[in-house]
Amino acid sequence: xxxxxxxxxxxVILTNLLLVxxxxxTGLIRFAAVQGLLAGLLxxxxxxxxxxxxxxxxxxxxxxxxxxxxxxxxxxALREADIRREVEPFVGSELSTFLGISLLAFSFWLSExxxxxxxxxxxxxxxxxxxxxxxxxxxxxxxxxALTQVLGYLVMENGIFLLGVALVGEVPFIVELGVLLDAFxxxxxxxxxxxxxxxxxxxxxxxxxxxxxx
Amino acid sequence: xxTGLIFPSAGGIAxxxxxxxxxxxxxxxxxxxxxxxxxxxxxxAYHDIIKLLGKGAVYSRTTTWVFRAGPIIQFSCAALALxxxxxxxxxxxLAFPGDFICLAGLLALMRFFLMTAALDTGSSFEGMGAxxxxxxxxxxxPVFLLSLAVLARLTGALSLSGxxxxxxxxxxxxxxxxxxxxxxxxFVVLLAENARVPVDDPNTHLELTMIHEVMALDHGGPDxxxxxxxxxxxxxxxxxxxVNALGLxxxxxxxxxxxxxxxxxxxxxxxxxxARLRLLRVPQLMIGAGALSLLALLLTLVRP
Numbered sequence: 001x002x003x004x005x006x007x008x009x010x011x012v013i014l015t016n017l018l019l020v021x022x023x024x025x026t027g028l029i030r031f032a033a034v035q036g037l038l039a040g041l042l043x044x045x046x047x048x049x050x051x052x053x054x055x056x057x058x059x060x061x062x063x064x065x066x067x068x069x070x071x072x073x074x075x076x077a078l079r080e081a082d083i084r085r086e087v088e089p090f091v092g093s094e095l096s097t098f099l100g101i102s103l104l105a106f107s108f109w110l111s112e113x114x115x116x117x118x119x120x121x122x123x124x125x126x127x128x129x130x131x132x133x134x135x136x137x138x139x140x141x142x143x144x145x146a147l148t149q150v151l152g153y154l155v156m157e158n159g160i161f162l163l164g165v166a167l168v169g170e171v172p173f174i175v176e177l178g179v180l181l182d183a184f185x186x187x188x189x190x191x192x193x194x195x196x197x198x199x200x201x202x203x204x205x206x207x208x209x210x211x212x213x214x
Numbered sequence: 215x216x217t218g219l220i221f222p223s224a225g226g227i228a229x230x231x232x233x234x235x236x237x238x239x240x241x242x243x244x245x246x247x248x249x250x251x252x253x254x255x256x257x258x259a260y261h262d263i264i265k266l267l268g269k270g271a272v273y274s275r276t277t278t279w280v281f282r283a284g285p286i287i288q289f290s291c292a293a294l295a296l297x298x299x300x301x302x303x304x305x306x307x308l309a310f311p312g313d314f315i316c317l318a319g320l321l322a323l324m325r326f327f328l329m330t331a332a333l334d335t336g337s338s339f340e341g342m343g344a345x346x347x348x349x350x351x352x353x354x355x356p357v358f359l360l361s362l363a364v365l366a367r368l369t370g371a372l373s374l375s376g377x378x379x380x381x382x383x384x385x386x387x388x389x390x391x392x393x394x395x396x397x398x399x400x401f402v403v404l405l406a407e408n409a410r411v412p413v414d415d416p417n418t419h420l421e422l423t424m425i426h427e428v429m430a431l432d433h434g435g436p437d438x439x440x441x442x443x444x445x446x447x448x449x450x451x452x453x454x455x456x457v458n459a460l461g462l463x464x465x466x467x468x469x470x471x472x473x474x475x476x477x478x479x480x481x482x483x484x485x486x487x488x489a490r491l492r493l494l495r496v497p498q499l500m501i502g503a504g505a506l507s508l509l510a511l512l513l514t515l516v517r518p
Binding site for chain 2: 017098127
């Protein structure tokens with residue numbers, strides 16, 4: 001059981017590194033989907049001694065939303081915008097991978113420093129949660145395309161979810177439902193927004209929109 | 215070291231020295247099967263070496279002793295590195311704490327003389343190959359050392375023989391993911407260092423894209439035989455490291471040989487299914503491998 005959750009956490013780390021290092025947008029959407037799937041399955045493994053119908057329902061909902069619905073919505077936005085890759089991000093792919101590993105080391109140090117890292121599966125869970133959040137933030141600040149920034153937001157949500165599982169254990173049902181619904185609506189709205197931005201300006205480079213202020 | 219141990223490990227070295235060219239035969243046969251061809255004979259590499267040894271050597275007037283010394287030194291470095299390598303049940307002929315750094319040093323020395331001999335010809339193409347080799351190996355070497363450091367940290371052993379036997383017989387509990395990450399990183403290093411497909415294509419003869427092949431262009435006869443044989447030994451050495459990281463190495467000669475054969479088939483599959491990366495993308499691959507080994511190192515550092 002703990003070996004499986006450890007494996008899933010390591011896979012989450014790998015998807016983070018792939019998200020940070022990759023620049024093909026379809027690949028990025030797929031990595032984010034895999035990460036959402038893994039994060040959604042984790043509570044089932046962590047609480048495998050007491051699986052309730054509520055737990056299964058929430059996991060199924062999370063997997064359906066993050067693993068299936070979001071990639072479909074974002075994939076459609078991508079097809080309509082007709083772009084393939086993140087050209088010339090603010091931080092290049094090699095440096096990004098290196099920074100990603102540094103963020104991971106920092107997350108390990110941070111959870112050690114906070115003194116809440118515990119034995120067993122929590123030992124990896126907390127740093128991975130921090131790392132996933134920081135990866136999301138990094139994607140948001142270092143990429144041009146609106147779509148990559150949406151992915152960064154989703155990754156950050158995954159990180160908060162992991163932190164929740166690590167620190168709180170059982171989040172109230174209604175709170176988790178609300179978070180999932182919020183994320184769904186956000187992705188839905190952002191998909192439409194990307195479409196409109198693209199139709200209006202023929203691109204979705206966020207840094208070019210700074211001009212709109214004038 | 216006890217004398218009883220020396221003879222069996224010397225037998226391992228002799229076996230490796232004999233079997234190393236066979237690896238390229240297995241790789242080529244795998245590629246031929248994928249392409250639907252019959253392919254060259256399994257023992258083609260041996261025939262090539264024997265043929266080359268029977269030829270005379272031609273030296274250009276621009277070359278100096280560096281060019282002539284290159285192949286001999288490369289071969290000696292590879293043979294010495296072989297003595298540091300544990301194979302099968304046997305510990306290495308020379309096993310001492312920190313010998314993995316010595317191994318990396320020997321491989322670096324080998325590469326250095328390959329590059330200086332290439333530069334000594336004064337050909338611009340060879341210079342290009344040498345510069346690429348220098349650039350990519352500078353990226354591959356840290357990954358190589360990091361991966362070996364992970365294995366050392368995981369097993370608590372500082373010699374390659376100690377690592378191999380502990381990985382095979384007493385693997386640390388829950389070390390599976392770390393070992394998989396390290397093996398992957400080592401495999402990428404193996405592909406990069408041995409002029410294999412995602413980095414270099416051993417079949418290409420276009421000077422603009424070659425890396426390893428272009429550095430041996432002006433060598434002929436016995437010199438070329440030594441260079442080719444040294445390269446095959448190097449592939450064997452890195453292959454043994456990968457097999458040992460999986461814990462197959464310390465389980466006897468047959469497990470080791472089987473692991474090497476499976477590795478050769480795997481390399482063949484990678485070569486048949488992947489295209490060579492653009493030269494600009496190679497650093498990205500190496501940094502990815504470095505990220506894997508760094509991740510493995512971090513995971514071993516936080517072990518309870």
